[in-house]
Amino acid sequence: ETGVTQxxxxxxxxxxxxxxxxxxxxxxxxxxxxxxxxxxxxxxLMFVYNFKEQTENNSVPSRFSPECxxxxxxxxxxxxxxxxxxxxxxxxxxxxxxxxxxxxxxxRLLVL
Amino acid sequence: SQQGEEDPQALSIQExxxxxxxxxxxxxxxxxxxxxxxxxxxxxxxxxxxxxxxEKHSGRLRVTLDTSKKSSSxxxxxxxxxxxxxxxxxxxxxxxxxxxxxxxTVTVRA
Numbered sequence: 001e002t003g004v005t006q007x008x009x010x011x012x013x014x015x016x017x018x019x020x021x022x023x024x025x026x027x028x029x030x031x032x033x034x035x036x037x038x039x040x041x042x043x044x045l046m047f048v049y050n051f052k053e054q055t056e057n058n059s060v061p062s063r064f065s066p067e068c069x070x071x072x073x074x075x076x077x078x079x080x081x082x083x084x085x086x087x088x089x090x091x092x093x094x095x096x097x098x099x100x101x102x103x104x105x106x107x108r109l110l111v112l
Numbered sequence: 113s114q115q116g117e118e119d120p121q122a123l124s125i126q127e128x129x130x131x132x133x134x135x136x137x138x139x140x141x142x143x144x145x146x147x148x149x150x151x152x153x154x155x156x157x158x159x160x161x162x163x164x165x166x167e168k169h170s171g172r173l174r175v176t177l178d179t180s181k182k183s184s185s186x187x188x189x190x191x192x193x194x195x196x197x198x199x200x201x202x203x204x205x206x207x208x209x210x211x212x213x214x215x216x217t218v219t220v221r222a
Contacts, residue, residue, distance in 0.1 A: 004154070031208065042116075043155075043200070043212040056209065090154055099143055099204050103154035 003027045004104035006091050012110045013081065021076040021107045023091030030096045032074040034066060037088040037106070049074060050096060081111045116144075116201040116213035124219045131188040133216040135201030136181075142206035144177055146186050149198045149215070158186075158199075191220045 004025045013019050025032065034046040048056035049068040063085075065077040074091055088108050092101040119134045135144070143162045147155040161168045161177045161184065168175045174187040188195055198217045202210040 006154075040214065042214045043210075045209060045211075048209065088152065092155075094208065096208075099145065099160060099208060100157045101155075101210060102157070103147075105154045106152070108152065 004091060004093055004102050006089075006104035006107050008107060009105065010108045010110075012112065013078070014112050015081060015083070017081075018077070018079040020078065021089055021091075021109075023074040023076075023093075023104055025072055025074075025091075025093040025102070025104075027093060027102060028095070029093035029102070030071045031094045032068060032071070033092040033094075033101065034074065034076055035090040035092065037090055039087075043090065047076075078109075081109075083111050085109065086111045116203050116211060118199070118201055118213045118216040120216060121214070122217045122219070124221065125191055126221050127191060127193060129191055131191050131195070131218050131220075133186050133199055133218070135184045135186070135213055137184075137201075137203045137211075138182065139203075139205065141179075141203045143204045144175075144184050145202045145204065145210065146173075146175060146184075147200045147202060147212075149200065151197075155200065188218075191218075193220050193222055196220045 007022045032049045036044045046060045047066045052068045067075040088106045090106045091104040094101045116135045116137045145160045146158045149155045159170045172189045177184045198215040200215045202212045
């Protein structure tokens with residue numbers, strides 16, 4: 001887990017707030033992912049970045065806005081979220097051409 | 113979209129016993145992976161099996177894959193309290209995008 005870090009680990013926000021989640025990988029990978037994990041549901045892939053370019057947006061609402069300034073950092077900007085957006089948000093990274101993904105510890109988000 | 117489905121949803125075993133969980137999927141795959149998640153934490157990769165492989169071992173883990181039945185199983189032998197976690201199968205169709213199931217929650221009782 002120490003290869004991929006996420007901050008903050010916990011976040012409580014109101015529906016009118018704007019916040020950002022941060023992910024950093026120290027593994028020299030060039031692909032990064034955001035997943036949403038809700039209670040008793042499978043992980044949902046949200047976004048994929050390869051070499052800083054977004055290659056997948058899995059029909060995610062525009063209130064979630066990703067940013068990948070370089071291959072080591074990934075952000076998820078949040079604004080005007082809904083209570084149903086409360087979940088564990090997981091970041092992962094991989095080396096392009098390799099199938100295994102390495103996950104961070106996640107950010108537990110609660111939207112009030 | 114969900115590809116893998118694990119069975120059972122929950123499993124409770126005594127320490128030292130074996131734990132077996134199954135995964136079924138719908139479409140063709142390049143590989144299938146198993147991950148473990150401790151409560152509220154990130155996922156940890158356990159093992160990957162490719163579509164042309166039938167069985168793979170890693171320590172106390174044994175994974176099988178039957179592409180004709182579109183199913184896989186994960187066996188944990190001689191379970192320990194530290195094996196208490198949720199286990200997920202994830203399929204990769206060759207596009208490096210993993211599709212996860214809802215997971216099997218394993219509780220190992222001391």
